[in-house]
Structures are given as structure tokens and as C-alpha cells.
Amino acid sequence: MPQLEFLTHTRYQGERFRKGDIVELSEEDVKFLLANGLAVAHVTFEEVAVVEPGTDGSDDKVALDVTATEKLIDEEWKLDELKEDMDAVGIIGIEKTLKKSDLIKAIVESGQAEKLLAMLEDETE
Incomplete structure (x- = not known):
């Protein structure tokens, strides 16, 4: 399952997520959250340099x-x-x-x- 990192405090489908939380969600949920700018895809490869939130x-x-x-x-x-x-x-x-x-x-x-x-x-x- 795809992993997401939340960019902001978010309540989604009755669950609360904090900024920086990394979670696995269904592909449909991932698409919705990415499209609305609430999260980014979380990549765990060393080659990809990601700025830590904040x-x-x-x-x-x-x-x-x-x-x-x-x-x-x-x-x-x-x-x-x-x-x-x-x-x-x-x-x-x-x-x-x-x-x-x-x-x-x-x-x-x-x-x-x-x-x-x-x-x-x-x-x-």
C-alpha cells in the first residue's frame, strides 16, 4: 500500500492525522489526499532527498x-x-x-x- 506523509493536521474519514504523520492508505485515499494538497507520497529510498516538515x-x-x-x-x-x-x-x-x-x-x-x-x-x- 502507498505511504503518505501529512503536510498539515488533517481529519480524514473520522481519523485524525498530525502534520508529519506517515501512514499507509488505499490507493483511492492516497489520490484524494494528494490531489487536495493534504499529503505527499512518502518515499523511503536513500537516493531521494526529502526536506523534513518544519x-x-x-x-x-x-x-x-x-x-x-x-x-x-x-x-x-x-x-x-x-x-x-x-x-x-x-x-x-x-x-x-x-x-x-x-x-x-x-x-x-x-x-x-x-x-x-x-x-x-x-x-x-
């Missing part, structure tokens, strides 16, 4: 996470491999005729990047 007082955390995720995907996949792995992990709703950078951006913006990143996690185990 350390610099900025609201740039979402942009930093997106950029780091896009960079990681770009470094780990060639275009043809990315298209194959999109099918393998069930990434849907994205046109595969896009150039690589646009394809990666579309994957991240759709909230489905965690599916690809999970493949990297599986390889390290």
Missing part, C-alpha cells in the same frame, strides 16, 4: 518530492522499460506516446509513481 518553514515540500521522484524514475528507467513496467504494475490512464520526461511527469502527477518505486524496493530486498 525544518525550513517553506511550503516547497510537495515540489521537492515531485522533482526528486521524477529524477529517480528518469535515472532508473529507459523509455521502453518504463512503458513495459507501467503495464506490469498497473499504471493506467496515461498515454504511452509521450516523450520520456512528459511520461514521467504524468505518472507522478497521477499519483501512481509509488507503483514504480515499489519495484525498486523489491529489487533491494
Whole structure:
């Protein structure tokens, strides 16, 4: 299941979450919370540098996470491999005729990047 880190104190489906809480939720819940700017995808890879909440007082955390995720995907996949792995992990709703950078951006913006990143996690185990 995808993990999220909350950017603010949030009450969602009767449960309270504090800023900085990291939780696993269903893909549907993840998409809703990401789309509304309440949380960011939590990536546990050492290669992805993430600013800890509250350390610099900025609201740039979402942009930093997106950029780091896009960079990681770009470094780990060639275009043809990315298209194959999109099918393998069930990434849907994205046109595969896009150039690589646009394809990666579309994957991240759709909230489905965690599916690809999970493949990297599986390889390290």
C-alpha cells in the first residue's frame, strides 16, 4: 500500500492525522489526499532527498518530492522499460506516446509513481 506523509493536521474519514504523520492508505485515499494538497507520497529510498516538515518553514515540500521522484524514475528507467513496467504494475490512464520526461511527469502527477518505486524496493530486498 502507498505511504503518505501529512503536510498539515488533517481529519480524514473520522481519523485524525498530525502534520508529519506517515501512514499507509488505499490507493483511492492516497489520490484524494494528494490531489487536495493534504499529503505527499512518502518515499523511503536513500537516493531521494526529502526536506523534513518544519525544518525550513517553506511550503516547497510537495515540489521537492515531485522533482526528486521524477529524477529517480528518469535515472532508473529507459523509455521502453518504463512503458513495459507501467503495464506490469498497473499504471493506467496515461498515454504511452509521450516523450520520456512528459511520461514521467504524468505518472507522478497521477499519483501512481509509488507503483514504480515499489519495484525498486523489491529489487533491494
